[in-house]
Amino acid sequence: MNPLLEFDEVNKYFGETHVLKDVSLDIEDQDVTVVVGPSGSGKSTLLRCANRLEEIQGGEIRLDGESISDPKADINVLRQRIGMVFQSFNLFPHKTALENVTLAPRKVRGLDDDVAEARGEELLDRVGLSAQLNSYPNQLSGGQQQRVAIARALAMDPKVMLFDEVTSALDPELVGEVLEVMRTLADEGMTMMVVTHEMGFAREVGDRIVLMSDGRIVETGEPKQFFESPETDRGKRFLSKIL
Ligand code: ADP
Ligand code: MG
Numbered sequence: 001m002n003p004l005l006e007f008d009e010v011n012k013y014f015g016e017t018h019v020l021k022d023v024s025l026d027i028e029d030q031d032v033t034v035v036v037g038p039s040g041s042g043k044s045t046l047l048r049c050a051n052r053l054e055e056i057q058g059g060e061i062r063l064d065g066e067s068i069s070d071p072k073a074d075i076n077v078l079r080q081r082i083g084m085v086f087q088s089f090n091l092f093p094h095k096t097a098l099e100n101v102t103l104a105p106r107k108v109r110g111l112d113d114d115v116a117e118a119r120g121e122e123l124l125d126r127v128g129l130s131a132q133l134n135s136y137p138n139q140l141s142g143g144q145q146q147r148v149a150i151a152r153a154l155a156m157d158p159k160v161m162l163f164d165e166v167t168s169a170l171d172p173e174l175v176g177e178v179l180e181v182m183r184t185l186a187d188e189g190m191t192m193m194v195v196t197h198e199m200g201f202a203r204e205v206g207d208r209i210v211l212m213s214d215g216r217i218v219e220t221g222e223p224k225q226f227f228e229s230p231e232t233d234r235g236k237r238f239l240s241k242i243l
Helices: 043-050 075-081 097-107 113-126 142-154 172-187 199-205 223-228 233-242
Strands: 005-014 017-027 032-036 058-063 082-085 160-164 191-195 208-213 216-221
Touching: 005 043, 017 043, 017 058, 017 216, 032 043, 032 199, 043 160, 043 191, 075 082, 082 142, 097 113, 097 142, 113 142, 142 172, 172 191, 172 199, 191 199, 199 223, 208 223, 208 233, 216 223, 216 233
Parallel strands: 032 191, 032 208, 082 160, 160 191
Antiparallel strands: 005 017, 005 058, 208 216
């Protein structure tokens, strides 16, 4: 069987700057792949290429064996299949939590309002926000807003969820509730690619750790092995700085 998401010798440049260098990575169905590495190593760019927020200049990215980096691939279909959550929540400020979650299913997938709403309520309940359906973003804490953003991404029934430092902008006391939602999703079998500095989460929830440095994948391993006995000098140095 194909991996669900495949990065095959991916190369990405910003102008002259080579930011992804022959990156190959297979994301298996239902696996949680945690991408770690120093700032500027290319983690966000890698996720953004998978969602076509950035174009690549070499190699191929495939979902279910189908090229998604092909210029002819339908970006709208692709973005329904790959959900993404960012550090900044980017909710629509003048829409309620429920409206934020139901907007794309109504507009893009053409769901009837009542169907979209029933599903939206179910998703907001799943992220612990059934009491906040009608709240506006500015009435919600950062942790609550981020959980709405997760529910909004899930509303398109994606096959893969990408998370880019989704807890980095949160006050420390709000980080746990967001990680808990992600942990539940992982337990339910969602395929996830997670960029995070939360090493506890990486170790407990990750099936695989991928270390990036200077645009390359320099080490991959199971969490226990990666955190206890990294194989590369780069891995050892990374861990000595963060642990
Ligand atoms: P990370 O998420 O690991 O911190 P990024 O993927 O954001 O790293 O960045 C990788 C490299 O690409 C960095 O050198 C960064 O400066 C550069 N970069 C990222 N986005 C852009 C952009 N839009 N234009 C030019 N350079 C960029
Ligand atoms: Mg980043």
